[in-house]
Amino acid sequence: MNNAFDGWDRRASITQLEDGIKIALSASPELTVYILYSPSPDAGFFCFEPVSHPVDAHHGAGLTALDDGETMSAGMILDWQIAETD
Incomplete structure (x- = not known):
């Protein structure tokens, strides 16, 4: 699997019950696409x-062009929690 998705609200929740963890992710507005990959x-x-x-x-449209010396920043927050099991 190697897919990209757009139109997301920049929030995700990943639960791995076997490991007992849950991750809540929130991304900044610049991060409009996410890629999901597994070999x-x-x-x-x-x-x-x-x-x-x-x-x-890099070979088509959609890349933000920056002038010399210009920067772009983005961020995300990962909130690790203990997953609740039933």
């Missing part, structure tokens, strides 16, 4: 990556 169903991990551009933006 295989049995990999044992996945990546959830908020980004500021669509896939392949």
Whole structure:
């Protein structure tokens, strides 16, 4: 799996009951796309990556161009919690 999604509200909740954790994520307004990646169903991990551009933006449209000396910043907050199990 290697997919990008837009139109999200920059909030996500990831629960891993087997590890007893829950992560609440909130991203800044610049991070309008997220990428979800896992090399295989049995990999044992996945990546959830908020980004500021669509896939392949370096070869097409959607990348924010910066002038010399100009910067761009973005951030996200990860709130780790104990997952409640029933």
